[in-house]
Amino acid sequence: MALTLGMITTDSADPVPLAAWWAKQFDAEVADPYGGEFLLVRGGTLPLALAFQKVDDPTPGKNRLHLDLGAPDVDAEVERLVAGGATIVGRRGEEGFSWVTLKDPAGNEFCIAAADEAAAEL
Template identity: 65%
Template sequence: MALTLGMVTTDTTDARALASWWAEQTGAEVHDSYDGGFVMLIGGTLPVRLAFQKVDEVTPGKNRLHLDLTAPDLDAEVERLLAAGASLVARRGGESFRWVTLADPQGNEFCVSGPDF
């Protein structure tokens, strides 16, 4: 028997708001369950479901798990995400490969690279 990845879930104090932000960025549909306590994204450009689970307090410190996303035009996508409310953490890499670490509106870090990932 082998495991398969069914979903990536993020703890948050406002599951609806964070799910809505990510839905706008990926073209996914928001499916709200349990009166905002658990919100899932389906479809869009996502190869796997993303979910957001309401918690009273998020775990402090750096993410131990993060999304690595790709875009056909790295610079244009980073500018679009920044305009949509993401914040810049760091621009990384060198001539052969570049990526940018951003944070969503609730501080969850994620990376975006060009298509040569």
């Protein structure tokens, strides 16, 4: 068996603005083939598609799955994301490896670490 990862999907009560927000962060494009019910974000710096699907009752509480993103300048990227509508949850880790946890405008958590630190940890 050989599985491949096709996309990462996020449930949302209002997926249209959320897909647009994430597309902006990755300089990507939004495709809306299902009239706001299921949107795809592709291109830009994304290695695969992000999908956003409309659900009447998103799962409450902390999301179980989140994106771990890398950036060459974490502080500058966090500043850019916060200016665009993200909120900081906390700065974590220690001197050898640290990251920042944020929430997108819908409250979904994601993390950013230095691109070289994240790769070194793998």
